[in-house]
Amino acid sequence: MELQKFTYDNKLTNYFIWATVGWGLVGMLVGLTLALELIFPNLSGEISWLVFSRIRPVHTNAAIFAFVGNGFFAAIYYSMPRLLKTPMYSKALGNIHFWGWQLIIVLAALTYPFGFTQSKEYAELIWPIDVLVVVIWVVFGLNMFITIINRRVKHIYVAIWFYIATWVTIAVLYIVNNLALPVTLTLSYPIYAGIQDALVQWWYGHNAVAFFLTTPILGMMYYFIPKAANRPIYSYKLSIIHFWALIFLYIWAGPHHLLYSALPDWAQALGVVFSVMLIAPSWGGMINGLLTLRGAWDKVREDPVLKMFVVGVTAYGMATFEGPMLSLKTVNALSHFTDWTIAHVHIGTLGWNSMMNFGMIYWLVPKLFKTKLYSAKLANAHFWIATLGMLFFSIPLYFAGFTQALMWKEFTAEGFLAYPNFLETVTQILPMYYLRAFGGTLYVIGAVLFIYNVWKTAAQGSFVRYENDEAAAKAPAKPKESFHRRLEGRPLQFTVFALVAILIGGLVEIIPMYLVKSNIPTIAAVKPYTPLELEGRDVYIAEGCYLCHSQMIRPFRNETERYGEYTKAGETVYDHPFLFGSKRTGPDLARAGVKSLPNYKPDSWHFNHMINPQKVSPESIMPAYPWLADNEIDLSVTPDKIKAMRTLGVPYAEGFEDIAVDDLKAQYAEIAKGLRSSGIEVGDNKEIVALIAYLQRLGTDVYNNK
Amino acid sequence: MKIVINQLEQIAGVEIYPIISLLIFFSFFLLVTFMVFKTDKNEIEEFSRMPLDKNNDLHDEKSHHN
Numbered sequence: 001m002e003l004q005k006f007t008y009d010n011k012l013t014n015y016f017i018w019a020t021v022g023w024g025l026v027g028m029l030v031g032l033t034l035a036l037e038l039i040f041p042n043l044s045g046e047i048s049w050l051v052f053s054r055i056r057p058v059h060t061n062a063a064i065f066a067f068v069g070n071g072f073f074a075a076i077y078y079s080m081p082r083l084l085k086t087p088m089y090s091k092a093l094g095n096i097h098f099w100g101w102q103l104i105i106v107l108a109a110l111t112y113p114f115g116f117t118q119s120k121e122y123a124e125l126i127w128p129i130d131v132l133v134v135v136i137w138v139v140f141g142l143n144m145f146i147t148i149i150n151r152r153v154k155h156i157y158v159a160i161w162f163y164i165a166t167w168v169t170i171a172v173l174y175i176v177n178n179l180a181l182p183v184t185l186t187l188s189y190p191i192y193a194g195i196q197d198a199l200v201q202w203w204y205g206h207n208a209v210a211f212f213l214t215t216p217i218l219g220m221m222y223y224f225i226p227k228a229a230n231r232p233i234y235s236y237k238l239s240i241i242h243f244w245a246l247i248f249l250y251i252w253a254g255p256h257h258l259l260y261s262a263l264p265d266w267a268q269a270l271g272v273v274f275s276v277m278l279i280a281p282s283w284g285g286m287i288n289g290l291l292t293l294r295g296a297w298d299k300v301r302e303d304p305v306l307k308m309f310v311v312g313v314t315a316y317g318m319a320t321f322e323g324p325m326l327s328l329k330t331v332n333a334l335s336h337f338t339d340w341t342i343a344h345v346h347i348g349t350l351g352w353n354s355m356m357n358f359g360m361i362y363w364l365v366p367k368l369f370k371t372k373l374y375s376a377k378l379a380n381a382h383f384w385i386a387t388l389g390m391l392f393f394s395i396p397l398y399f400a401g402f403t404q405a406l407m408w409k410e411f412t413a414e415g416f417l418a419y420p421n422f423l424e425t426v427t428q429i430l431p432m433y434y435l436r437a438f439g440g441t442l443y444v445i446g447a448v449l450f451i452y453n454v455w456k457t458a459a460q461g462s463f464v465r466y467e468n469d470e471a472a473a474k475a476p477a478k479p480k481e482s483f484h485r486r487l488e489g490r491p492l493q494f495t496v497f498a499l500v501a502i503l504i505g506g507l508v509e510i511i512p513m514y515l516v517k518s519n520i521p522t523i524a525a526v527k528p529y530t531p532l533e534l535e536g537r538d539v540y541i542a543e544g545c546y547l548c549h550s551q552m553i554r555p556f557r558n559e560t561e562r563y564g565e566y567t568k569a570g571e572t573v574y575d576h577p578f579l580f581g582s583k584r585t586g587p588d589l590a591r592a593g594v595k596s597l598p599n600y601k602p603d604s605w606h607f608n609h610m611i612n613p614q615k616v617s618p619e620s621i622m623p624a625y626p627w628l629a630d631n632e633i634d635l636s637v638t639p640d641k642i643k644a645m646r647t648l649g650v651p652y653a654e655g656f657e658d659i660a661v662d663d664l665k666a667q668y669a670e671i672a673k674g675l676r677s678s679g680i681e682v683g684d685n686k687e688i689v690a691l692i693a694y695l696q697r698l699g700t701d702v703y704n705n706k
Numbered sequence: 707m708k709i710v711i712n713q714l715e716q717i718a719g720v721e722i723y724p725i726i727s728l729l730i731f732f733s734f735f736l737l738v739t740f741m742v743f744k745t746d747k748n749e750i751e752e753f754s755r756m757p758l759d760k761n762n763d764l765h766d767e768k769s770h771h772n
Binding site for chain 1: 726727728730731734735738739742743745749750751752753754755756757758759
């Protein structure tokens with residue numbers, strides 16, 4: 001058969017690699033800043049756009065979408081043409097994908113620090129950027145699928161299945177979770193409210209972990225480990241089975257982020273069952289990766305690439321065992337809202353994602369620049385520093401998590417909370433935060449060595465932009481083939497099949513939440529927010545308060561003692577978006593406004609605390625938000641907000657938007673008057689008063705009814 | 707759509723969902739496993755060597771760890 005000649009273009013692989021390297025360092029440095037801000041709360045020097053709660057999304061998004069994202073795009077642009085024996089379909093689409101993706105990252109970095117956020121974790125981008133994400137994702141998808149159709153081989157190698165699953169699922173998740181009603185260019189409200197919004201968000205959130213941080217990296221693993229070890233994958237059969245099992249099971253696991261919350265029990269049970277079952281396919285992947293190196297362990301001793309891969313895949317195995325354990329209700333009762341979660345995700349990112357990226361780049365850059373790695377010694381040093389950095393980061397946080405959770409739950413012999421003051425449980429774990437910052441510093445030092453090494457490698461070689469290859473044209477399908485063989489030969493049908501697999505999980509889980517009324521029992525006493533409270537809620541979102549304060553009291557005695565009545569689903573029906581939070585660096589605020597509860601604070605306390613937390617509680621690690629007393633709320637948008645909320649189903653009376661500003665001013669004047677009587681002067685329309693109004697409303701509906 | 711809504715509302719215990727979903731998954735899992743084991747061994751061997759095709763990387767033989 002005649003061989004056809006064609007050429008691979010390495011340009012975009014090269015671009016994506018350097019984007020990975022650069023953004024990786026940025027993401028880690030922001031992470032380190034955050035770790036230090038938790039020790040020195042006013043490190044941000046009262047600069048609003050450097051405060052913890054505003055730059056935390058910069059760190060998470062940079063790590064996920066910039067570092068890991070660009071890393072697997074590099075992997076895809078390198079491995080896919082070589083596995084399919086055809087160049088990528090379009091250079092133009094590839095360029096749009098690359099530059100569009102970097103633009104999204106820059107826009108994220110330019111919006112989050114200034115308070116432009118949707119508040120849904122890892123989906124914080126405001127709606128115009130979301131639209132851009134969808135466009136760029138479609139461009140990437142087109143380029144990928146047409147390349148697959150153009151291929152010269154019949155069988156599509158398993159790595160590409162993982163890429164396809166990534167593309168399909170992220171498209172579905174991203175669109176469904178970001179459905180929102182725009183109010184202004186920078187503000188929108190999600191169409192879902194409260195517990196339904198929470199379910200959709202964590203269905204997305206968990207599957208972003210699955211299909212952005214796991215499946216594409218498994219694809220990377222299935223290509224680059226065989227490459228680096230120069231031997232085929234341990235079991236190709238296992239790879240097929242664990243692929244289907246993984247994508248089928250993962251999509252159900254989201255509700256484990258909402259255990260003991262107001263989510264109906266059946267949905268929580270689904271999340272737990274599927275999370276536990278996930279151990280099997282996850283470990284299928286880990287075993288397949290590690291056993292590929294059987295008989296090659298002598299190479300692992302010398303080759304930094306394989307070392308990185310081994311620790312990466314091992315960390316994957318640890319994190320995917322820990323994940324299901326954390327989703328058991330008894331474990332989750334302890335771990336949730338603590339630093340345990342932070343430790344867990346960093347085993348995933350610092351261990352699995354980063355090590356795979358490092359390994360791939362150490363392997364790829366010498367190839368692309370036709371040279372040897374500048375220094376294997378330096379790479380080995382990086383390996384050890386990074387591994388130790390990861391351990392120094394995570395182990396103290398595990399201790400912090402256990403310690404704080406146990407302190408929250410401890411009762412005295414007389415039946416009172418042993419640590420009624422939340423702050424006591426924070427100061428107790430501060431030493432662990434120091435160690436975490438040390439671990440993070442180590443990790444960053446390792447990353448700097450990495451960058452120096454790959455930079456020197458590139459500098460000593462010369463970039464090979466084009467590589468020639470040849471292959472026979474694709475043979476037509478044979479008439480008698482098994483179903484899966486035929487499926488593999490048809491990428492579009494394959495994609496549809498994968499889509500169906502993930503949709504079953506999504507639909508069965510989410511649709512009943514909307515259709516079965518008994519899932520959200522309504523509470524007559526729960527009323528919509530006043531215009532001032534609504535504005536305050538938007539301030540709460542913009543400042544990122546939800547990143548350190550939960551609004552979800554779980555039905556445990558220690559929580560109801562500390563925070564009051566546990567949170568009911570019916571209380572959240574007007575919350576677009578939900579603000580349950582996922583971490584308690586500070587206390588829960590779900591009932592912050594209930595005067596009869598032990599932790600109630602008056603308006604003046606909130607004012608002083610926001611301006612200077614340490615003046616009120618010297619040991620507090622909350623940063624100051626003095627700008628809230630200067631920034632003004634934009635009253636011209638208030639009527640539009642009311643209208644948008646009504647469109648979404650919040651029962652504001654027809655025409656209420658016309659008197660909303662007057663209503664707001666009246667409530668404002670009352671709070672300002674109260675503050676004045678405590679000796680606090682506050683100007684007109686300040687954000688801080690709106691925020692206080694919101695906090696004082698929280699949780700009160702149910703209590704006032706009693 | 708209304709018919710679907712009514713039907714779903716009448717479901718006494720949606721607790722059955724986890725069991726149904728488990729069954730769907732399990733039968734699917736068995737199907738995939740069955741198909742995989744039916745696939746020809748030589749073919750599987752050939753697939754698993756796809757990343758190792760030497761034509762892929764023209765300067766692969768001089769890679770640093772060989």
